[in-house]
Amino acid sequence: MIRVLIADDQDLVRGALAALLGTEDDLEVVAEVGRGDEVVEAVREHRVDVALLDIEMPGMTGIEAAEALQSVQSVQTSQGFPCRTVIVTTFGRPGYLRKALGAGVSGFVVKDTPPSQLAEAVRRVHQGLRVVDPALAEESLFTPDSPLTAREMEVCRAARGGTGIREIAAELHLSQGTVRNHLSSVIGKTGASNRFEAVTVADQNGWL
Template sequence: MIRLLIADDQALVRGALSALLGLEPDIEVVAEVGRGDEVVAAALASRPDVALLDIEMPGMDGLEAAAMLRERLPACRVLMVTTFGRPGYLRRAMQAGASGFVVKDTPAAQLADAVRRVSQGLRVVDPALAADSLAQGDSPLTERESDVLSTARTGGSIADIARMLHLSEGTVRNHLSSAIGKTGGRNRADAARIAEENGWL
């Protein structure tokens, strides 16, 4: 039997995934959580073979949870499942140690097959998303530009962002200016939106 942990903040989706995958003769759902920061504790308690993680969850996103899971329970393989098929997410998921990446509208039989393949140590990636990711390439933002742009989403002033990131106001302005130029945004809010839509933040 393949032991499966499901993490999704939407109870209806989590329940549907659990019901559908639980019908498979070789898959047993051993844990369900609704927050990213509950994933590692649940995995350590239930020892799943595969963790099916949503990307956008409260407490901690699925990408962070995947990286922590790889560190704390390396035998557990991760299959990311998301509503948002953003190319940047795919790249970040693979960097976090995920073995697979599928979108939520994947038919149940294909999803079950993805769980099986990931449990066998294979990589499973939505083909359209893989093509988009290759066409798009890496994020143009540096790590620091991503930090500044991500913090700027809260709408704080330059001084607020500088204080939060322990940077000078001039440095924050430089990083924001560079990020706006690289994303083609009209302003920092637009640049953050573009970067988020591409999965760079």
């Protein structure tokens, strides 16, 4: 049996994935968590073979959780092989795919993947193979790497949801003028007409 963990902050999604995978004779969902920072401990406790991780979760993103698993050498299955990870997300963006692969993720699929294909992805990843959504893999070939600096990405993340300049400056301990300069640079790099559009473009490309 392949022992599977599902990490997603939506109860309904976790339940649906568990039910779908539970119909497979060779797959067993042994753990479900709703936070990214619960993944490593759950993998340890339940001797997980393959962890299915959402990207956006409280505590830690799925990509950060995958990195944490990579860094914890003692996280192993009873057979002595490391737990492998698959990102299962609605955010099918090339930037996220690059980040995930850089974090050591073995698979990247979107949530509307047919159940049979998801189950097969788990099997292939468990065998040591890599599985990536083909449409996303093709798109990533034509999407440029992020042109944003680390500070610009930080400002953009803080600006999500229409947060004002003053609030962003207070949150990041920057002057309002510095925040405006960073946002102006992001607008130029994304070709957007305003900061709201610039943040949207950066987010949709998976740069944040």
